[in-house]
Amino acid sequence: MATEMKNLHYDTSYLENFSGRRGEPDWFLDLRKKGLELAQTLPLPKPEKTRIIGWNFTQFEHELPTRTVDAVADLPENVRSLIGQGEQSGNLLVLHNGSTAYATLSEDLKAKGVIFTDLATALRDHGDLVKKYYFSKAAKLDAHKLTALNAALVNSGLFLYVPKNVDIEVPLQAVFWLDHDNGGLINHVIIATEANSSVTYVENYLSTTNSGQAVANIITEVYVGENARVQFGGVEYLSSDVTTFINRRGYVGRDGNLQWALGQMNDGDLITETYSELAGDGSSVDTKAVSIGRGTQKQNFVNRIKHYGKNSTSNMLIHGVQREEAQAIFNGITKIEHGASKSDGEQTQRVLMLSSKARGDANPILLIDEDDVVAGHAASVGRIDPIQLYYLMSRGIPKNEAERLIIHGFLEPVVSQLPIEGVKEQLAAVIEGKVQ
Amino acid sequence: MSQPVLKIENLHVAIEGKEIVKGFDLEIHGGEIHAIMGPNGTGKSTLASALMGHPKYEITEGKVTFLGQDLLEMEVDERARAGMFLAMQYPSEIAGVTNSDFLRTAINARRGEGNEIPLMKFIKKLDEKMALLDMGEEFATRYLNEGFSGGEKKRNEILQLMMLEPKLAILDEIDSGLDIDALKVVAKGVNAMRSPEFSCLIITHYQRLLNYITPDKVHVMMQGRIVKSGGPELAERLEAEGYDGLKKELGIEEEEGTVEQEA
Ligand SMILES: Nc1ncnc2c1ncn2[C@@H]1O[C@H](COP(=O)(O)OP(=O)(O)O)[C@@H](O)[C@H]1O
Numbered sequence: 001m002a003t004e005m006k007n008l009h010y011d012t013s014y015l016e017n018f019s020g021r022r023g024e025p026d027w028f029l030d031l032r033k034k035g036l037e038l039a040q041t042l043p044l045p046k047p048e049k050t051r052i053i054g055w056n057f058t059q060f061e062h063e064l065p066t067r068t069v070d071a072v073a074d075l076p077e078n079v080r081s082l083i084g085q086g087e088q089s090g091n092l093l094v095l096h097n098g099s100t101a102y103a104t105l106s107e108d109l110k111a112k113g114v115i116f117t118d119l120a121t122a123l124r125d126h127g128d129l130v131k132k133y134y135f136s137k138a139a140k141l142d143a144h145k146l147t148a149l150n151a152a153l154v155n156s157g158l159f160l161y162v163p164k165n166v167d168i169e170v171p172l173q174a175v176f177w178l179d180h181d182n183g184g185l186i187n188h189v190i191i192a193t194e195a196n197s198s199v200t201y202v203e204n205y206l207s208t209t210n211s212g213q214a215v216a217n218i219i220t221e222v223y224v225g226e227n228a229r230v231q232f233g234g235v236e237y238l239s240s241d242v243t244t245f246i247n248r249r250g251y252v253g254r255d256g257n258l259q260w261a262l263g264q265m266n267d268g269d270l271i272t273e274t275y276s277e278l279a280g281d282g283s284s285v286d287t288k289a290v291s292i293g294r295g296t297q298k299q300n301f302v303n304r305i306k307h308y309g310k311n312s313t314s315n316m317l318i319h320g321v322q323r324e325e326a327q328a329i330f331n332g333i334t335k336i337e338h339g340a341s342k343s344d345g346e347q348t349q350r351v352l353m354l355s356s357k358a359r360g361d362a363n364p365i366l367l368i369d370e371d372d373v374v375a376g377h378a379a380s381v382g383r384i385d386p387i388q389l390y391y392l393m394s395r396g397i398p399k400n401e402a403e404r405l406i407i408h409g410f411l412e413p414v415v416s417q418l419p420i421e422g423v424k425e426q427l428a429a430v431i432e433g434k435v436q
Numbered sequence: 437m438s439q440p441v442l443k444i445e446n447l448h449v450a451i452e453g454k455e456i457v458k459g460f461d462l463e464i465h466g467g468e469i470h471a472i473m474g475p476n477g478t479g480k481s482t483l484a485s486a487l488m489g490h491p492k493y494e495i496t497e498g499k500v501t502f503l504g505q506d507l508l509e510m511e512v513d514e515r516a517r518a519g520m521f522l523a524m525q526y527p528s529e530i531a532g533v534t535n536s537d538f539l540r541t542a543i544n545a546r547r548g549e550g551n552e553i554p555l556m557k558f559i560k561k562l563d564e565k566m567a568l569l570d571m572g573e574e575f576a577t578r579y580l581n582e583g584f585s586g587g588e589k590k591r592n593e594i595l596q597l598m599m600l601e602p603k604l605a606i607l608d609e610i611d612s613g614l615d616i617d618a619l620k621v622v623a624k625g626v627n628a629m630r631s632p633e634f635s636c637l638i639i640t641h642y643q644r645l646l647n648y649i650t651p652d653k654v655h656v657m658m659q660g661r662i663v664k665s666g667g668p669e670l671a672e673r674l675e676a677e678g679y680d681g682l683k684k685e686l687g688i689e690e691e692e693g694t695v696e697q698e699a
Pocket residue numbers: 451452456474475476477478479480481482483492
């Protein structure tokens with residue numbers, strides 16, 4: 001009866017207890033059990049050219065202490081500094097070790113039927129709605145061991161629902177803050193938008209652990225309704241002791257538009273995929289992501305776009321900086337399926353190498369099963385252009401400062417896209433810290 | 437006469453092992469404007485780049501003194517902070533760095549830590565200089581030279597010149613690719629800088645620019661060295677006769693492999 005997973009000290013009765021204490025619906029517990037079963041049989045994902053054998057995805061503490069605060073002012077400085085000010089505040093969810101520490105949503109948005117809450121609460125209050133989207137069209141539970149593990153042990157999450165015809169002008173912000181040594185952040189985010197709606201969502205991942213043993217397993221599903229628009233900003237700065245799996249997946253309906261702007265500034269080993277499925281005719285996606293690798297960190301970045309709809313458009317811009325002895329693989333995959341006529345898929349991946357010991361690989365892949373399309377790719381791995389450096393220095397700027405300017409400029413396409421000033425400044429500051 | 441701002445003695449410069457500048461001498465004093473004219477491919481840009489410290493150019497012989505210091509011992513940024521400025525023939529494009537961030541960084545690099553230019557003062561100065569150069573406000577927030585037309589890049593070089601207020605400006609073909617109105621704007625910028633504390637070395641293929649900026653001295657450069665010096669009348673003569681007349685007079689032969697081409 002007890003399905004003991006190797007290296008994983010959980011069984012179905014543990015799940016029943018855990019789920020029961022959270023008041024989860026039966027269907028959700030069933031998915032946990034299914035996840036646990038599959039997590040023992042399914043293989044790990046196989047990121048191309050990155051060996052993840054031996055990475056710690058399974059050893060962590062699952063039930064973490066959390067605390068709540070009454071006001072933003074009571075949050076620690078490193079969390080507080082991220083939070084939007086003035087017009088950009090007011091719609092905020094801070095999760096501390098997986099549970100809500102602070103939450104606020106404007107009366108106006110509540111009245112319009114917007115739901116913005118942690119997953120546990122959403123399961124209790126809007127179970128049927130969550131069921132419609134959880135591991136639905138965007139993400140598969142049985143893709144591999146880590147997706148199954150996410151289903152089995154999810155202990156953190158967020159549900160954002162935007163009803164039909166609702167345009168949200170102000171950004172909604174979430175902060176996922178992990179500060180428990182050996183903690184496991186098993187997070188599942190759902191953003192569901194109905195037809196003709198629009199929303200801007202910004203999330204931050206922040207960890208202040210230092211044990212060398214923490215784990216983050218993150219799945220995000222974004223549903224863009226017909227003619228809806230989702231701007232998704234994400235900034236991650238998980239510390240070097242966190243082994244991270246992040247899978248963000250967008251499903252875009254007819255004439256829908258999805259924009260990803262991701263600053264992936266983690267310091268630990270990472271495998272990540274950002275996937276967008278252009279399901280509807282006239283749908284579009286814009287993926288922009290930047291990262292900095294340093295130390296001995298190993299990272300694998302996959303950005304994947306699939307065109308099914310006719311007249312669908314995709315753009316991908318990936319910029320990575322590699323320092324010290326960091327290693328990273330960047331795979332950009334644009335696939336245009338048969339029938340997706342008049343579609344256009346463009347991708348650019350650039351890697352800037354700052355050290356001779358760093359390694360970086362950019363692999364552009366275009367897979368096209370339709371004649372009547374436009375597609376293009378560009379990829380490069382290179383060093384700072386000495387002529388650019390000379391130009392800046394010829395104006396009196398010292399060499400290290402000139403390099404800094406060039407690196408900031410290289411990462412600017414994403415920094416400039418982030419809609420919350422605090423997050424933008426924080427990302428600029430993290431970049432600054434990581435390139436010094 | 438006072439100590440020269442720039443003194444070049446017997447300068448030899450090679451690129452990729454090939455000697456381009458071959459025994460170049462020149463002295464520029466405070467407040468003077470000199471022009472160097474010469475056919476394409478004669479080594480004018482090589483000279484200018486070598487003075488600024490371009491990494492590809494190798495100085496094989498000679499001595500350069502800038503405001504009493506040994507220029508060739510200085511790093512590129514040190515040369516700039518000492519007061520040298522080169523308006524480049526082909527300025528670089530730097531994506532993601534706004535013109536105004538770049539300019540402020542450059543000004544502050546010169547002023548030093550703790551003495552940064554106050555933001556309002558910087559903005560006022562930038563607005564003023566951009567207005568003088570007929571540059572739209574958007575140039576402050578556009579990325580440095582990215583997607584600028586040839587003429588816009590030239591104007592932006594002059595904007596930098598005016599913001600940085602160097603003691604010596606070398607203008608390498610600042611006039612190439614400019615129509616007459618743009619040329620007048622650029623000349624206006626340079627003339628606005630004229631003072632006993634500002635010297636200028638104008639490198640040009642054509643005499644045109646010198647109608648708007650009157651030089652104190654004109655030098656003709658051929659095959660890597662100065663072959664004739666004179667006053668503004670020398671530029672007019674070249675305009676009338678072309679370089680061939682002078683070559684004949686001086687008995688200069690076409691070198692093997694030197695091809696005349698339009699810039
Ligand atoms: N980067 C380079 N590599 C090789 N040869 C060069 C390079 N730059 C200039 N040269 C050569 O040096 C000579 C002088 O060029 P340049 O200084 O640009 O002349 P000018 O500015 O007078 O037109 C030319 O023959 C040119 O081909």
